[in-house]
Amino acid sequence: xxxxxxxxxxxxxxxxxxxxxxxxxxxxxxxxxxxxxxxxxxxxxxxxxxxxxxxxxxxxxxxxxxxxxxxxxxxxxxxxxxxxxxxxxxxxxxxxxxxxxxxxxxxxxxxxxxxxxxxxxxxxxxxxxxxxxxxxxxxxxxxxxxxxxxxxxxxxxxxxxxxxxxxxxxxxxxxxxxxxxxxxxxxxxxxxxxxxxxxxxxxxxxxxxxxxxxxxxxxxx
Amino acid sequence: xxxxxxxxxxxxxxxxxxxxxxxxxxxxxxxxxxxxxxxxxxxxxxxxxxxxxxxxxxxxxxxxxxxxxxxxxxxxxxxxxxxxxxxxxxxxxxxxxxxxxxxxxxxxxxxxxxxxxxxxxxxxxxxxxxxxxxxxxxxxxxxxxxxxxxxxxxxxxxxxxxxxxxxxxxxxxxxxxxxxxxxxxxxxxxxxxxxxxxxxxxxxxxxxxxxxxxxxxxxxxxxxxxxxxxxxxxxxxxxxxxxxxxxxxxxxxxxxxxxxxx
Numbered sequence: 001x002x003x004x005x006x007x008x009x010x011x012x013x014x015x016x017x018x019x020x021x022x023x024x025x026x027x028x029x030x031x032x033x034x035x036x037x038x039x040x041x042x043x044x045x046x047x048x049x050x051x052x053x054x055x056x057x058x059x060x061x062x063x064x065x066x067x068x069x070x071x072x073x074x075x076x077x078x079x080x081x082x083x084x085x086x087x088x089x090x091x092x093x094x095x096x097x098x099x100x101x102x103x104x105x106x107x108x109x110x111x112x113x114x115x116x117x118x119x120x121x122x123x124x125x126x127x128x129x130x131x132x133x134x135x136x137x138x139x140x141x142x143x144x145x146x147x148x149x150x151x152x153x154x155x156x157x158x159x160x161x162x163x164x165x166x167x168x169x170x171x172x173x174x175x176x177x178x179x180x181x182x183x184x185x186x187x188x189x190x191x192x193x194x195x196x197x198x199x200x201x202x203x204x205x206x207x208x209x210x211x212x213x214x215x216x217x218x219x220x221x
Numbered sequence: 222x223x224x225x226x227x228x229x230x231x232x233x234x235x236x237x238x239x240x241x242x243x244x245x246x247x248x249x250x251x252x253x254x255x256x257x258x259x260x261x262x263x264x265x266x267x268x269x270x271x272x273x274x275x276x277x278x279x280x281x282x283x284x285x286x287x288x289x290x291x292x293x294x295x296x297x298x299x300x301x302x303x304x305x306x307x308x309x310x311x312x313x314x315x316x317x318x319x320x321x322x323x324x325x326x327x328x329x330x331x332x333x334x335x336x337x338x339x340x341x342x343x344x345x346x347x348x349x350x351x352x353x354x355x356x357x358x359x360x361x362x363x364x365x366x367x368x369x370x371x372x373x374x375x376x377x378x379x380x381x382x383x384x385x386x387x388x389x390x391x392x393x394x395x396x397x398x399x400x401x402x403x404x405x406x407x408x409x410x411x412x413x414x415x416x417x418x419x420x421x422x423x424x425x426x427x428x429x430x431x432x433x434x435x436x437x438x439x440x441x442x443x444x445x446x447x448x449x450x451x452x453x454x455x456x457x458x459x460x461x462x463x464x465x466x467x468x469x470x471x472x473x474x475x476x477x478x479x480x481x482x483x
Binding site: 118121123126130131134139 | 313
């Protein structure tokens with residue numbers, strides 16, 4: 001008795017997994033890039049805005065944080081085109097969703113980072129005659145980015161794993177590739193073992209690289 | 222520049238300020254003439270630092286006026302009392318230099334970079350010009366070899382000297398020094414005070430809050446003693462720090478100071 005592991009079929013279709021992994025990374029990178037822009041703009045706006053704007057931004061953050069990602073993916077891909085007259089590919093739809101999703105988390109990260117910039121540094125910026133905008137660009141943001149770098153790497157790592165949700169709308173990323181091989185070969189154990197290893201190894205490599213970047217910037221404190 | 226060369230460069234008149242119900246400044250008046258070094262001493266909580274921070278409007282004040290070279294610092298001159306625009310405030314602040322107790326260097330910029338930021342962005346100097354000025358001032362404070370070091374790579378005394386260079390490189394009309402040696406290890410105090418002394422010899426106008434009595438005595442034209450948010454005594458060092466002074470608070474302050482330092 002016992003299950004005889006046979007990886008041959010997996011290797012034969014490995015291009016599906018390799019292509020899927022690359023797409024997963026691409027989705028994560030594009031989404032965090034857009035998410036960083038959303039997060040930065042809203043965080044800067046938040047700390048300098050009045051009550052109304054703050055409430056709206058907070059509502060966005062709370063909405064995203066309290067709705068499961070998979071539901072957001074369905075809402076944007078199936079729900080939105082039914083209500084408004086727009087059409088987009090599954091991939092575009094997923095990138096939009098994941099960007100909004102990471103943006104909401106990053107608003108919080110950047111906001112607390114901005115508030116953690118020591119007031120003495122801001123005073124020093126004022127004292128040499130920098131305008132508020134110059135203080136933001138040359139004093140607050142550089143320090144804030146240093147403070148938030150670890151949180152930013154963590155967000156990127158979770159985002160990389162979250163790309164697996166794209167499989168539910170048939171975006172051919174890594175998890176979708178695994179499902180495809182499973183449906184066509186029924187080698188469920190083998191394929192998920194391989195895919196798990198791929199997520200794990202990629203995650204570790206990313207973590208290692210990001211920690212290197214963090215250390216470089218920490219040295220510059 | 223100013224119409225009357227004898228008019229005070231800094232003219233603080235009847236400035237009052239309260240944090241909530243706590244009055245930190247009560248009708249403080251004080252003048253600093255061009256080229257003068259004025260030290261402000263007094264027990265902690267007497268409003269010294271708040272006064273200094275009002276001079277470049279890091280703190281607002283509730284009433285009274287502060288004029289530098291005849292120009293009101295934080296509020297518009299005409300009509301009702303109205304805060305200046307941020308742009309105006311930035312331009313005003315560029316005319317005063319400030320050195321902080323905790324240095325407050327920009328941690329992501331090198332020593333030269335700290336000095337160059339204001340020169341580039343506020344004074345509009347080119348990169349090369351700004352670098353040249355930064356190197357000149359780093360040389361003046363004895364740190365020419367540290368131009369490309371980050372603040373984290375410098376000792377406290379070195380950081381504070383960069384802080385001074387950053388302030389004076391902007392060629393301010395007046396330099397404000399806020400307890401600049403209080404956060405330093407005792408053996409690093411001397412190197413910082415030496416820099417201040419040489420600036421005084423060059424004729425730099427300075428207003429400094431300090432606990433270094435010996436330094437205040439040697440370097441100041443006048444000493445102002447503050448207690449409970451108001452100026453309690455003011456005069457030349459020999460008079461203020463002398464034994465004949467007829468001011469009980471000042472006598473007590475100095476007695477306590479001597480007891481803890483000698």
